[in-house]
Amino acid sequence: MKNHRYLLLAAVSAFAFSNAWGQTPETAARGAYSSGNSRNVNAATQETGTIIKKDIRWDSKIPLNKTYGELTPEQKAELHAMYEALPAGDEPPFPETGMKPIFSAIRKAQRIRQARGELIMAVTVGPDGKATKVEELGNVYDLQMTEIAQQVLLLTKYKPAVCSGKPCEMKFKFTQKLKAG
DSSP states (O other): OHHHHHHHHHHHHHHHHHHHHHTSHHHHHHSTTOOSSOOOOOGGGGSSSOOSOOOOOOOSSSOTTOOGGGSOHHHHHHHHTTSTTOOTTOBOOEETTOSHHHHHHHHHHHHHHOOOEEEEEEEEEOTTSBEEEEEEOSOOOOHHHHHHHHHHHHHOBEEOEEETTEEEOEEEEEEEEEOOO
């Protein structure tokens, strides 16, 4: 039993050491996922004060924990305002279970990645409510964070858009500001 503990401790230590070695600025510049000038530094640890990482916030008036059907008329108007030419009576696509699962997954990834910038994603949602494509339109210079957000949005089930009373294909826009530290 003790041998198993020692082996497990050695494996975890080796992984942590190799992971830390792989994140040095010299090796990050040579890595496959480096995308220009990026640093994995927790800004809060460089200042006097706290080392507790800041969490990202949801700044939209559209609540995280409501489905499209549960939104108030004012909240639906806020969502409709994101679409330039959405005729009256038509509905945009929306995550079937609300925004919370998407936001929670991105928040968890952000705690690890500490990316900076603004995620702006356009998800093409088919008439069946399945995402078929995710376009990255923002300025997050962390390729892995962008890929994580794209995968989360691609795997999400959506309430399809409604055009002239019938389900149709339309893009769903997701934005989130990211700050490191």
